[in-house]
Amino acid sequence: MLDRKLLLALVPLLASVVSVSAQGTTCNATSPCPASAPCCSEFGFCGTETFCLGGCNPLSSHALDSCMPEPVCENAVHTFPDLSRVLSNATYFGGNASAYDWVVDKGNIMNTNTSGGELALLLTQDNGGTRISSTRYIHYGKISARIKTGRWGGVVTAFITMSDIKDEIDWEFPGATTTEGQSNYFWQGLIPDPRNGNTTTGLTDTFSNYHDFAIDWKPDSLTWLVDGNVVRTLQASTTIGPDGVKRYPSTPSRIQLSIWPAGIPSSPAGTVDWAGGMINWQDPDYVAAGHFYTLIQSINITCEDPVPPSADVTSYVYNKNATAFTPTINFSNLTTINGASSLLDIGGPFGVKTSLLVAVVFGVASVLL
Ligand SMILES: *[C@@H]1O[C@H](CO)[C@@H](O)[C@H](O)[C@H]1NC(C)=O
Numbered sequence: 399m400l401d402r403k404l405l406l407a408l409v410p411l412l413a414s415v416v417s418v419s420a421q422g423t424t425c426n427a428t429s430p431c432p433a434s435a436p437c438c439s440e441f442g443f444c445g446t447e448t449f450c451l452g453g454c455n456p457l458s459s460h461a462l463d464s465c466m467p468e469p470v471c472e473n474a475v476h477t478f479p480d481l482s483r484v485l486s487n488a489t490y491f492g493g494n495a496s497a498y499d500w501v502v503d504k505g506n507i508m509n510t511n512t513s514g515g516e517l518a519l520l521l522t523q524d525n526g527g528t529r530i531s532s533t534r535y536i537h538y539g540k541i542s543a544r545i546k547t548g549r550w551g552g553v554v555t556a557f558i559t560m561s562d563i564k565d566e567i568d569w570e571f572p573g574a575t576t577t578e579g580q581s582n583y584f585w586q587g588l589i590p591d592p593r594n595g596n597t598t599t600g601l602t603d604t605f606s607n608y609h610d611f612a613i614d615w616k617p618d619s620l621t622w623l624v625d626g627n628v629v630r631t632l633q634a635s636t637t638i639g640p641d642g643v644k645r646y647p648s649t650p651s652r653i654q655l656s657i658w659p660a661g662i663p664s665s666p667a668g669t670v671d672w673a674g675g676m677i678n679w680q681d682p683d684y685v686a687a688g689h690f691y692t693l694i695q696s697i698n699i700t701c702e703d704p705v706p707p708s709a710d711v712t713s714y715v716y717n718k719n720a721t722a723f724t725p726t727i728n729f730s731n732l733t734t735i736n737g738a739s740s741l742l743d744i745g746g747p748f749g750v751k752t753s754l755l756v757a758v759v760f761g762v763a764s765v766l767l
Pocket residue numbers: 409412413414416487488489503504505506
């Protein structure tokens with residue numbers, strides 16, 4: 399066994415090693431990354447290693463193949479009897495989607511261990527909210543999430559798909575109303591047409607009751623469902639503009655769930671209003687638990703790639719434009735692992751594989767939370 403104190407002492411060391419690659423210039427499609435730091439992260443900064451994993455934008459990176467290939471979709475029903483499939487800090491992910499189903503991009507999680515286990519995403523005044531992302535991507539298919547939302551004004555619960563070029567499909571739940579869910583979609587991060595959003599009303603309290611919120615994403619239509627009932631359908635053909643460009647999500651996406659503070663002073667007034675006002679940090683629920691939260695009981699993923707992958711396929715890669723503004727997505731059998739965690743490979747005295755070391759470090763850290 400590894401010594402616990404030693405592991406804790408290592409945490410800041412590992413952090414400082416990782417942050418070296420964070421020194422990056424900004425990037426976008428017109429100003430992509432240089433060869434020396436080829437990967438444009440989700441947040442628009444150039445770097446290597448972890449910058450090349452989930453969220454790395456191929457169109458803003460040095461070359462179309464600078465980002466690591468994206469782990470291919472796998473049918474699964476994810477439940478949370480414990481936290482063993484959730485890596486508690488995405489910075490330590492090395493691209494092995496068999497090792498973890500989810501990574502925590504920011505914030506804090508808990509396992510409630512009732513009714514077979516529930517994953518709680520926490521919001522505190524200090525943590526700025528919590529977001530998890532799937533380690534695998536989905537390129538069309540059905541995703542159903544059985545969740546209970548927050549019920550507090552200014553607190554938003556979200557269940558979305560997000561591609562690396564920012565195609566996005568949403569279910570969002572502003573906490574002031576617990577009988578509604580809002581559906582929306584975005585194409586390549588473009589400011590959406592306000593008509594893209596729609597509200598589903600008349601749900602039984604989404605804080606007290608589990609509902610199955612689903613997204614059925616096909617190449618030619620997008621359907622949002624609640625408890626198996628279709629509440630909205632969008633035909634892809636209706637998204638074609640006068641310029642002939644189809645502004646419809648078409649690129650492999652990660653599944654993300656989050657709870658985030660919209661009702662805070664730094665948010666635009668419109669966002670605060672939409673979310674139901676400023677957050678009351680004296681709310682009795684917050685005072686009692688020490689956090690706001692959303693609960694996830696299960697997430698059911700059914701892949702429907704336009705062409706089913708053969709057994710040797712590991713990943714998706716971007717290729718040249720198929721039509722204007724729409725990149726081609728191809729299967730590949732290249733590895734998705736870049737060993738971002740090799741940065742942490744201090745080798746020598748420990749004689750353990752880095753991924754194991756990292757898992758142990760965070761196993762210990764999460765006990766202390
Ligand atoms: C994840 O790890 C990085 C690097 O050590 C650190 O900067 C960050 O604060 C950590 N995130 C969380 C939520 O603990």
